[in-house]
Amino acid sequence: MTETGEGVQPVVAWAVAESLCQIAQTLAQRGWLPATSGNLSVTLGERGGPFAITRSGADKQRLQSSDLVVAGERGRLLTSAVPGQRPSAEANVHAGLYQRLACGAILHVHTVSNNLCSDLYFSAGAMTVTEHELLKALGHWEPQAVLNIPIVENWHDLEQLAEAVVLAAQPDVPGVLVRNHGIYVWGEDADTALKHLEAFEFLFSYHVMRRLLTVQGAGV
Numbered sequence: 001m002t003e004t005g006e007g008v009q010p011v012v013a014w015a016v017a018e019s020l021c022q023i024a025q026t027l028a029q030r031g032w033l034p035a036t037s038g039n040l041s042v043t044l045g046e047r048g049g050p051f052a053i054t055r056s057g058a059d060k061q062r063l064q065s066s067d068l069v070v071a072g073e074r075g076r077l078l079t080s081a082v083p084g085q086r087p088s089a090e091a092n093v094h095a096g097l098y099q100r101l102a103c104g105a106i107l108h109v110h111t112v113s114n115n116l117c118s119d120l121y122f123s124a125g126a127m128t129v130t131e132h133e134l135l136k137a138l139g140h141w142e143p144q145a146v147l148n149i150p151i152v153e154n155w156h157d158l159e160q161l162a163e164a165v166v167l168a169a170q171p172d173v174p175g176v177l178v179r180n181h182g183i184y185v186w187g188e189d190a191d192t193a194l195k196h197l198e199a200f201e202f203l204f205s206y207h208v209m210r211r212l213l214t215v216q217g218a219g220v
């Protein structure tokens with residue numbers, strides 16, 4: 001992966017690129033990155049400094065190291081492998097979260113379950129999850145743990161969106177839902193962010209299924 005078929009030199013280290021490309025493929029195979037949506041990033045060196053992020057419009061199923069660009073403050077492009085490549089349009093959300101939180105990687109996906117939950121609980125400002133084993137994967141081991149997952153409006157102005165997500169982000173809840181859009185999840189590194197994302201998505205799917213069963217009178 002040090003070089004693509006076109007001979008383009010990637011702009012991030014092989015290990016970083018390999019890790020993000022593998023995660024992208026895993027998520028894409030699950031259908032969590034439909035229609036080139038979603039974006040993934042990892043910090044390079046110092047926290048809050050430059051980060052590698054998927055370029056705008058990249059097909060995550062076939063993500064290559066040359067599809068990663070380096071962005072900095074406010075998500076602005078610093079380096080790209082191919083002239084004309086741009087960071088994901090939501091790179092400013094990643095930049096804001098890196099500034100606010102001590103995290104090393106951010107994953108953003110659009111799924112049916114996270115969209116449904118974000119819409120169902122938008123008016124409450126958060127989705128509350130209690131007494132579930134998967135809360136441990138999100139760092140909550142205490143008995144009767146309660147997790148409030150913040151939900152923000154899907155602002156079309158991306159500066160406004162970044163501001164809302166960063167403001168809602170809590171250090172003890174590694175994710176923020178955006179109404180009818182998706183979720184931003186973070187972790188100290190890419191593997192931890194993936195673990196958090198899998199836990200969130202399990203909880204969302206479980207919740208949607210449970211509500212459906214309740215509506216159908218299955219008595220759960």
Ligand SMILES: [Zn+2]
Nearest residue numbers: 038090108182
């Ligand atoms: Zn998005």
